[in-house]
Amino acid sequence: MSEPLEIGTNDLGFTTVRLHYSASPDKDPATEEGKKWLAQMRQLWPDPNLWDVEYEISWWIAQGARVFPAFHEATHCRALQPRSRKVVYRAWDFGWRSPACLIAQFDPQDRLVILHELVGREQTTREFARDVIAQCSKWFPFHAPGYRDFCDPAGQQASSTATERTEVRDIEILNVLGISPTWDYGWSRKDGRALISQLLALRTDQTPGMYVDATGCPILLQAFLGKYVYPETKSGKIQDEPDENNHPWADVMACLRYMATGLYSALGLRRVSQTPTPEPAVTWHGYGTPVRDRSVSHA
DSSP states (O other): OOOSEEEEEOTTSOEEEEEOGGGSGGGOTTSHHHHHHHHHHHHHOOOHHHHHHHHSOOSOOOSSEESOTTOOHHHHBOOOOOOTTSOEEEEEEOOSSOOEEEEEEEOTTSOEEEEEEEEOSSOOHHHHHHHHHHHHHHHSTTOTTOEEEEOOGGGGSBOOOTTOOSOOBHHHHHHHTTOOOBOOTTOOHHHHHHHHHHHHSBOTTSSBSEEEOTTTOHHHHHIIIIISEEOBOTTSOBOSSOOTTSTTHHHHHHHHHHHHHHHTTTTTOOOTTOOOOOOOOOOBOTTSOBOOOTTSOOO
16 A cells, blocks of 8 residues: 655656545544544545545546446455466457457356456557467466467458458457457347356355455556446536547456456356247137247147
8 A cells, every 4th residue: 555645766766655534633533533534524425436436546446437336446356377288369459540359267166367468559450469478378388278269250251450451350360379369249248248247246255256366467466446338428427338449448458358258157247148048929719818830740
């Protein structure tokens, strides 16, 4: 945790000062007087996003409503260690501006644990994939169980990256590099968000279905805490869809959706958006009894 008062020098040589309200003795929550002050102020600022912006010196809050308000750093973040005998899962999001890849495993309690993130900047798919392969070889040297990769079906489309002057598709590029991502059709963004919400919920053992390593995944953490939001309209109304152009936070969240949809059955998640099978139409007699299907033998 940061100190209430921090004085330092930034990369440009300027003196910087970080001053938190807890530096004042009458506002320090460790004191009785500070507890009373904090309780009164929280009543005036019930919105946790606004409170973090105004009082907790948070730089990660965008204007709007958090997509995943159930995420809490104290509950969902842990220092995580890789498991040498378990498959490593990777989820890819393509794009020139900020390609992204999340790297995860299952822990001994079958929770999804997000170990690392990799986010590129103005890179072709080939350049970014090579960087991911090189970094994974450092994190998981001689990893016998191997990797399983997920992506979005949109990766099948011809690359829209301006600097990739060929018609080679993103998934074909990965295939050439020995990576074979899979996907499942029929998932909407809303479906993926619903699965992530299920992972954030507490299980019967009072632990969440997913942990995030805050050190290994700083951008994902920022996205959860407030950079990935439902934006507000000029009239103050909250929109129905998140801001998917808020790079790179929307990109790492896209990776998490692809991973959740790819692993939903292994994680024991429910696909709540499946369209129910319609009941067969029934033709009725005038007396309220169904017409007998004469094509079926009742012998």
